[in-house]
Amino acid sequence: DIVMTQSPLSLPVTPGEPASISCRSSQSLLHSSGYHHLDWYLQRPGQSPQLLIYLASNRAAGVPDRFSGSGSGTDFTLKISRVEAEDVGIYYCMHALQDPRTFGGGTKVEIK
Amino acid sequence: QVHLQESGPGLVKPSETLSLICTVSGGPISSYFWSWLRQPPGKGLEWLGHIYYTGTTTYNPSLKSRVTISLDTSKNQFSLKLSSVTAADTAVYYCARHNNGGTYPLGNWGQGTLVTVSS
Numbered sequence: 001d002i003v004m005t006q007s008p009l010s011l012p013v014t015p016g017e018p019a020s021i022s023c024r025s026s027q028s029l030l031h032s033s034g035y036h037h038l039d040w041y042l043q044r045p046g047q048s049p050q051l052l053i054y055l056a057s058n059r060a061a062g063v064p065d066r067f068s069g070s071g072s073g074t075d076f077t078l079k080i081s082r083v084e085a086e087d088v089g090i091y092y093c094m095h096a097l098q099d100p101r102t103f104g105g106g107t108k109v110e111i112k
Numbered sequence: 113q114v115h116l117q118e119s120g121p122g123l124v125k126p127s128e129t130l131s132l133i134c135t136v137s138g139g140p141i142s143s144y145f146w147s148w149l150r151q152p153p154g155k156g157l158e159w160l161g162h163i164y165y166t167g168t169t170t171y172n173p174s175l176k177s178r179v180t181i182s183l184d185t186s187k188n189q190f191s192l193k194l195s196s197v198t199a200a201d202t203a204v205y206y207c208a209r210h211n212n213g214g215t216y217p218l219g220n221w222g223q224g225t226l227v228t229v230s231s
Contacts, residue, residue, distance in 0.1 A: 003176075039217045041157075048206060048221040055214045092157060096215035100172040103157045106170065 002026050002095050004032065006104035012112045013087075019080040021107045023093035028073045029056075037097040040069055040078045043106075052091075085111060108111040114139035116207050116222035124201075124229050130194040134222060141165050142187050145210035147218060148181060148192045150203035152168030156202075162210065163190055197229045 002028040013019045029036045033110040041055035053069035066081040080087055088111055093104040106108055121130035134146070147162040151202040163172035163181045171179050195203060204224040211219035 035214070036217045039215055040216070048224055049218070050124075050221065051211075051219050054211070054217040058214065060211075060217070060219065094157075094218075096217065099170045100174070101159045101161075101229050103159070105156050 001100055001102055002029075002097065004093055004095055004102050004104035006093060006107050009046060009105070010108045010110070012110055013083045014015050014081075014112050015085060016082050017107060019083050019087075021078045021093075021109075023071070023076045025074045025076075025095055029076075029095050029097050030073065030089050031097060036072060036076070037095060038071070039094045039096055040085075041092045041094065042089050043078070043089075043092065044086075047089075049092065049112075054096075080109075083109070083111075089091050113222050114209060116209060116220060117144060118222045118225040120225060120227070122226060122228060124197055124227060126198055127196055128227055130192070130197050130201060130205075130227055130229070131226070132192045132205055132207075132225065134192075136188045136190075137208070139209075139220050141183065141188050141190065144212065145216055146181075146183070146190045147208045147209060147210065148179075149206045149218075150205070151201075152203045152222070157173075160192065160194075165195050199229050201227070202229045203227065215228050 005024045036056040040054045042050040043049040057069045090106040115137045142165045148160040183190045206224045207222045208218040209220040210216040
């Protein structure tokens, strides 16, 4: 199975400031299509996860443009340009290159 | 807007079979992949397996032969059965629909249902 590793574990942020989360995979997530099969999800407190980013850098429908995804190979980053209070929760990366899909351990974003 | 709702017993005895149903409303089961995932209390997410609307299934090998996912298109439902459960199977169980295309990401999730394994 592909192992996904996220850092940091916890990320205290100040509203209006940027934030960045790292995700590393144990093997390249580059698909034969030329795209990287990496998704990002946000699980707000008490809620189900929701899709933020797919194919490493494509925002899902309705996701604010302050969220952006980047990266290639085995290293990926989720950035929030200006954190808002509603962005608190646990962020997960998940590879979609092959089955079984596996998730990173999560990064908890909280307001300072 | 598609809506998914998990249902089933909240308490299962050790060694018995956990059975859950996901009811899909607001859209057809056809033409999509459908997954089950779980999240032990305070822990991360685990993908259990998925089923295509044609009935083709793929399971997480970590569950070996304990998991079965099936579909009932007439009721717009799909289900999860997990046999020989232990306390380690205590978790919130989610059903989800994959978006079509790209990474086939999990675009729609149910609210989740907590299943506790205890005698």
